[in-house]
Amino acid sequence: MFKKILVTGGAGFIGSNFLEYMVPRYPGIVFINFDKLTRSADPGNLEAVEGRPNYLFIRGDIADRDTVEWVIGEGIDAVVNFAAEYHEDRSMSFSGGFVMTDVVGCFNLLEAAQKFKVKRFLQVSTAEVYGSPIEEEYFGESALPDPGSRGLAAKAAADCLARAYHRSCGMHVCISRCTNNYGPYQHREKFIPAVVYRALRDEPVPIMGDGRQVRDWIYVRDHCRALELLLFKGRPGRIYNIAAEEERTNLELAGTILHILGKSSSLLNFVPGLSGYQGRCAVRPDRIKKELGWKQVHVLEVA
Ligand code: NAD
Numbered sequence: 001m002f003k004k005i006l007v008t009g010g011a012g013f014i015g016s017n018f019l020e021y022m023v024p025r026y027p028g029i030v031f032i033n034f035d036k037l038t039r040s041a042d043p044g045n046l047e048a049v050e051g052r053p054n055y056l057f058i059r060g061d062i063a064d065r066d067t068v069e070w071v072i073g074e075g076i077d078a079v080v081n082f083a084a085e086y087h088e089d090r091s092m093s094f095s096g097g098f099v100m101t102d103v104v105g106c107f108n109l110l111e112a113a114q115k116f117k118v119k120r121f122l123q124v125s126t127a128e129v130y131g132s133p134i135e136e137e138y139f140g141e142s143a144l145p146d147p148g149s150r151g152l153a154a155k156a157a158a159d160c161l162a163r164a165y166h167r168s169c170g171m172h173v174c175i176s177r178c179t180n181n182y183g184p185y186q187h188r189e190k191f192i193p194a195v196v197y198r199a200l201r202d203e204p205v206p207i208m209g210d211g212r213q214v215r216d217w218i219y220v221r222d223h224c225r226a227l228e229l230l231l232f233k234g235r236p237g238r239i240y241n242i243a244a245e246e247e248r249t250n251l252e253l254a255g256t257i258l259h260i261l262g263k264s265s266s267l268l269n270f271v272p273g274l275s276g277y278q279g280r281c282a283v284r285p286d287r288i289k290k291e292l293g294w295k296q297v298h299v300l301e302v303a
Contacts, residue, residue, distance in 0.1 A: 009083030016045035062105030183220030209273030211251030219298035
């Protein structure tokens, strides 16, 4: 069905896992990884696909309209947009970069996709755009975004833009909103790798606020399989929540990791929380389960 798929941000955590999963699985499709190589990227993540005949890397910035138009004009059938300047903590001080990549970059991709009649556009978003639900509630796809930080507001704006290209131009757009991922190639600053890395060195493990923030943790490959389904079978104009339904408080998860590593809980170091940092991120993945038959395979083990 598709001959060329453009994957933006493919040198980052989830993008590289997606490419590692998709490139060998679809040898008849050429995957073009378009990445600016920011500090969160690691080209070493792509060793498994480097040199494959259906994989190509282009260093570029999605905020650069001319380059985006040139790449998409080279016969791209589908776009999967992972590129993001997203880091919850840093977003408190660097909102300018987020707007250029997440909003302007997404706009450039959509414009070029519209111009060259791209068949599918998958906008990889996050469940955090919904904000925190009240107590035990969960967000469904019809909930309105209520982002708690400027970085997340930029993601939500990109989602709205993408949907508008479906509504006003008839483009086949899908939006995925997934919860927190873990797995290979994740940046050392992210929660689970940071806890493991510091604990192994007997360094203090920072826990923001009281550590009672609740997150749902999904294995990155389960997310990638969900994205594969959305790319090929997602219904146009739809938002799909993706979640493992594996909620833990940060404190609980850090404690479990310390326990598994045989380290003392005295390594936990409580640091002041950030304003806008979400209390709970909770969505139901009912739509993707019912419509497309997706379900998570991996379970976060609790010792
Ligand atoms: P990441 O930071 O690891 O990777 C982002 C990639 O985008 C990097 O390789 C970076 O170089 C590239 N990039 C940044 N700006 C660019 C630009 N202007 N042009 C081209 N490339 C650019 O991020 P990730 O954790 O892999 O997340 C990817 C996407 O998935 C994001 O949109 C994020 O919101 C979403 N998401 C992430 C999680 C998670 O737990 N990590 C969960 C749900 C959704």
